Amino acid sequence: MRVRYLQRKDLSKIEPLVANHKFNDYRNHRIFSKEQRVNYVLGEISDSIDNGDYVFIAKDKDNILGLASLINLPWDTKHFGFRMAKIGHLIANESYSKSFKIKNILLSYILQVCKKEAINHISCRIETDDFSSNHCLEQKGFMIMDTLVTYLFIIHKHDIPNFKSLHRIRLFKKEDLRGLITIAKNRFSNTHFHIDPHIPKGKTDLLYAKWIRNCCKRKLADEVFVAEKRNKPVGFFTYKLDNKLLEFTEVMALGRGIAAVLPEAKGGYVNLLIEALKKVKSELKVDLCIFDTQIWNYPVIKIWQKFKMDFVCSKYTFHKWIDNKVI
Numbered sequence: 001m002r003v004r005y006l007q008r009k010d011l012s013k014i015e016p017l018v019a020n021h022k023f024n025d026y027r028n029h030r031i032f033s034k035e036q037r038v039n040y041v042l043g044e045i046s047d048s049i050d051n052g053d054y055v056f057i058a059k060d061k062d063n064i065l066g067l068a069s070l071i072n073l074p075w076d077t078k079h080f081g082f083r084m085a086k087i088g089h090l091i092a093n094e095s096y097s098k099s100f101k102i103k104n105i106l107l108s109y110i111l112q113v114c115k116k117e118a119i120n121h122i123s124c125r126i127e128t129d130d131f132s133s134n135h136c137l138e139q140k141g142f143m144i145m146d147t148l149v150t151y152l153f154i155i156h157k158h159d160i161p162n163f164k165s166l167h168r169i170r171l172f173k174k175e176d177l178r179g180l181i182t183i184a185k186n187r188f189s190n191t192h193f194h195i196d197p198h199i200p201k202g203k204t205d206l207l208y209a210k211w212i213r214n215c216c217k218r219k220l221a222d223e224v225f226v227a228e229k230r231n232k233p234v235g236f237f238t239y240k241l242d243n244k245l246l247e248f249t250e251v252m253a254l255g256r257g258i259a260a261v262l263p264e265a266k267g268g269y270v271n272l273l274i275e276a277l278k279k280v281k282s283e284l285k286v287d288l289c290i291f292d293t294q295i296w297n298y299p300v301i302k303i304w305q306k307f308k309m310d311f312v313c314s315k316y317t318f319h320k321w322i323d324n325k326v327i
Contacts, residue, residue: 087123125315126315151290
């Protein structure tokens with residue numbers, strides 16, 4: 001079995017591999033057809049090639065048996081001060097033992113590239129029932145840092161519940177920025193970055209401060225909602241339209257945002273979520289809203305369940321530190 005870089009001219013050759021891959025990110029999102037799901041993955045891989053990232057295929061003679069991608073993370077690299085990347089895809093469709101072997105070869109090749117290119121830190125997210133990938137990553141020294149769960153609010157299916165309003169919810173104003181940054185610094189304390197012993201905690205706190213700052217500048221969000229109590233911001237909620245998903249599938253999704261409320265702002269998240277969904281339903285041509293959180297975030301999950309959202313996915317977050325001397 002040989003590992004080679006995937007060339008743009010050979011994109012069509014991986015379509016059967018992608019089409020038969022069970023662990024597609026949108027396999028449980030009933031709104032997507034199989035063709036749309038496949039188009040999304042092929043579009044991601046095509047973009048990776050265009051962006052100068054690494055896409056590898058495992059071949060046995062002329063048969064493509066597996067694929068893996070290694071995506072550069074320039075923003076993370078600049079922020080944390082060492083080179084970071086993520087595994088975007090890890091695909092093999094054989095039996096468990098054969099898939100494990102294929103993925104083991106691909107991961108070994110990825111680690112060699114990381115050593116050659118001085119990449120210090122790799123992350124990836126893998127569905128919890130993709131056992132061959134999870135076991136292979138563990139064997140290679142990757143460690144689980146958190147587990148994400150994904151819920152959907154489908155616009156034509158779900159209604160917005162009528163809960164009591166405990167806070168004034170409004171759109172962001174410039175004078176809110178300092179307060180929102182303070183909230184972001186103090187309300188994200190148990191993320192996969194915090195748990196990783198190789199990542200400085202101070203840098204992690206600043207990451208979320210930068211995130212909300214960039215949301216307020218509309219770089220990482222299309223809208224920012226603020227919960228206010230006694231004329232003071234006590235929480236925020238952001239969302240962003242997924243234009244890449246629209247391009248590849250013709251489905252408009254919203255989500256992948258960031259939200260936080262102060263401990264004294266009881267009910268603030270519910271009020272923020274309701275106002276955001278009202279705006280989405282009344283003003284935007286959106287098909288669904290996608291929400292992620294850590295599996296231990298029971299208060300938020302209970303709220304989503306009260307909204308009757310659909311649970312569609314769970315993923316492990318893996319990290320691996322590479323010292324570029326010994327792998």
